[in-house]
Amino acid sequence: MSLREYSVLLDPRTRFVSFLFCLVLFLVTDFSGGGLWKFAAFFLMLAAVFFLTYERRRGSFRRFVRLSLYLFSLLLFLGLVLLVFSPLSGRARLAGFVDLAAKTILVFAAAYVFIIGHDFGPLIKAFYLWRWPQVIINILTFGYRYFLIFEEELVSLFRARKARRIGRRPFFAELKTTGSLLESFFLRTVDRSEKIYAALISRGYEGRLDFLTDFRLAGRDFVFFVALAVLFLAVRVS
Amino acid sequence: MNGKAIELEHLSYTFPDGTEALRDVSFYVERGEKSVIIGPNGAGKSTLLLHLNGLLRGQGAVRILGQLIDRNNLKKIRAEVGLVFQNPDDQLFLPTPFDDVAYGLFNLSADREEIAGKVRRILGELEVEHLAGKPSVHLSPGEKKRMSLATVLVLEPEILVLDEPSSDLDPGSRRWLVDYLKKRDATMLLATHDLDLAWEIGQKIILMNKGRVVAEGTKSQILGDRALLEQNHLELPLSYMLNKGGRHT
Numbered sequence: 001m002s003l004r005e006y007s008v009l010l011d012p013r014t015r016f017v018s019f020l021f022c023l024v025l026f027l028v029t030d031f032s033g034g035g036l037w038k039f040a041a042f043f044l045m046l047a048a049v050f051f052l053t054y055e056r057r058r059g060s061f062r063r064f065v066r067l068s069l070y071l072f073s074l075l076l077f078l079g080l081v082l083l084v085f086s087p088l089s090g091r092a093r094l095a096g097f098v099d100l101a102a103k104t105i106l107v108f109a110a111a112y113v114f115i116i117g118h119d120f121g122p123l124i125k126a127f128y129l130w131r132w133p134q135v136i137i138n139i140l141t142f143g144y145r146y147f148l149i150f151e152e153e154l155v156s157l158f159r160a161r162k163a164r165r166i167g168r169r170p171f172f173a174e175l176k177t178t179g180s181l182l183e184s185f186f187l188r189t190v191d192r193s194e195k196i197y198a199a200l201i202s203r204g205y206e207g208r209l210d211f212l213t214d215f216r217l218a219g220r221d222f223v224f225f226v227a228l229a230v231l232f233l234a235v236r237v238s
Numbered sequence: 239m240n241g242k243a244i245e246l247e248h249l250s251y252t253f254p255d256g257t258e259a260l261r262d263v264s265f266y267v268e269r270g271e272k273s274v275i276i277g278p279n280g281a282g283k284s285t286l287l288l289h290l291n292g293l294l295r296g297q298g299a300v301r302i303l304g305q306l307i308d309r310n311n312l313k314k315i316r317a318e319v320g321l322v323f324q325n326p327d328d329q330l331f332l333p334t335p336f337d338d339v340a341y342g343l344f345n346l347s348a349d350r351e352e353i354a355g356k357v358r359r360i361l362g363e364l365e366v367e368h369l370a371g372k373p374s375v376h377l378s379p380g381e382k383k384r385m386s387l388a389t390v391l392v393l394e395p396e397i398l399v400l401d402e403p404s405s406d407l408d409p410g411s412r413r414w415l416v417d418y419l420k421k422r423d424a425t426m427l428l429a430t431h432d433l434d435l436a437w438e439i440g441q442k443i444i445l446m447n448k449g450r451v452v453a454e455g456t457k458s459q460i461l462g463d464r465a466l467l468e469q470n471h472l473e474l475p476l477s478y479m480l481n482k483g484g485r486h487t
Contacts, residue, residue, distance in 0.1 A: 119333065119373055120333070121332075121333020121334055121337075121373060122333070124333060125333070125337075141331075141332065141333070142331070144333070145331045145332075148375055149327075152327075192327075192328065195323065195325065195328040196328050196331050198288065198293050198323075198328075199323055199328050199329045199331065200331065201293065201316075202291050202293055202316055202321045203316065203341060203342035203345060203389065203390070203393070204313060204316055204317065204342060204345030204346065205345065206345065208344075209332070209341070210340075210341070210344040211332075211337050211340070212336070212337070212340050212350060212353060212354055212357070
């Protein structure tokens with residue numbers, strides 16, 4: 001087995017625990033002042049993990065960039081809030097923002113590397129194996145399914161509009177059309193959701209979802225987690 | 239118990255917005271018989287199928303294997319009637335097809351080893367074993383159709399009900415489906431406006447239009463009646479015409 005094959009077969013539970021570990025570690029690390037090198041080190045290590053464990057690399061960078069737009073909006077918002085409302089002096093205020101921005105970027109990157117960048121299904125099964133409450137499993141499973149439906153419906157509606165749009169229309173006319181599209185989107189998703197629910201109960205759904213999984217925590221999971229913990233902790237304490 | 243697998247008596251259904259979908263529908267399907275409901279768009283075919291495992295409850299009586307559907311026997315009825323929806327995306331709601339196929343079995347309280355065995359067997363039978371772990375959203379329409387069929391067949395229902403089974407299928411996938419349904423030995427009720435499919439599979443044809451049963455008979459009686467079909471926005475199936483011309487069996 002090559003290193004690549006070995007590395008992508010991580011159990012989703014390992015990925016989730018690794019994410020939690022990173023989350024806690026980033027939150028307790030001070031990145032202001034001389035701590036910026038730690039930010040760079042963590043970021044590079046996450047990039048290395050991403051390179052080693054990501055299953056579908058084609059298009060992944062584009063996806064990361066697209067998602068990063070949300071991150072930048074969040075950072076902008078945080079920056080504005082800090083600059084306007086922080087009781088600290090100018091320099092301390094800037095240091096606070098740098099620390100917060102570094103934490104936000106790293107948490108986002110860790111979430112992408114361990115969770116968002118992978119299929120969500122195995123993670124739901126991991127929660128199932130951990131015996132999380134059934135209501136959470138249901139919410140996650142259906143949330144995931146409905147999210148994909150919303151995406152499909154939205155893409156098909158906007159594509160239909162684009163296909164029939166010739167030339168530019170006045171802004172308010174466009175706005176009105178978009179409003180009608182969103183209304184139609186809502187009705188279509190309700191309709192689709194009802195059909196999915198009908199399919200569920202036609203196969204005996206009574207509020208419980210069960211899965212068959214072949215997940216096995218193997219040596220590679222422990223090796224991966226220990227290596228990650230040691231390296232990240234080393235950066236944190238140095 | 240009588241020999242009727244499905245029996246509808248004076249079934250009527252009106253949607254909450256007042257649209258009358260079914261009007262006094264009565265017919266039956268014998269055990270082991272393959273029947274096909276045909277009709278134009280909006281004839282009430284899909285609405286009718288939803289009554290067969292209690293998803294909709296109209297006025298009139300619906301009997302499955304001699305039992306009148308009511309609130310108390312819904313679980314039993316749903317185990318006996320396997321309903322395959324028109325859009326396979328509606329049927330596949332779990333992360334992978336494997337999970338989806340196994341899902342119904344969990345509701346019948348079978349043990350995990352047995353469930354895994356049954357799932358593998360049905361996926362093998364439908365030649366989609368290699369797709370079991372692939373996210374459902376990444377399957378082609380033909381693959382999704384097979385998977386949605388698998389989700390129902392794995393439950394070994396006595397009655398198989400399929401809504402527009404050939405829609406969205408390429409010719410190869412459609413041929414596979416037709417051959418599979420032809421060789422499968424079970425009571426079957428299909429709703430379609432693919433009249434060639436009806437010709438190939440149906441032993442009994444029920445023609446519906448505007449929520450009513452317009453005609454009922456053998457495939458030659460219904461699918462060979464050009465005037466009747468044209469009155470109901472349908473046309474003679476190509477298979478019938480070829481067969482009549484002696485060029486196709």
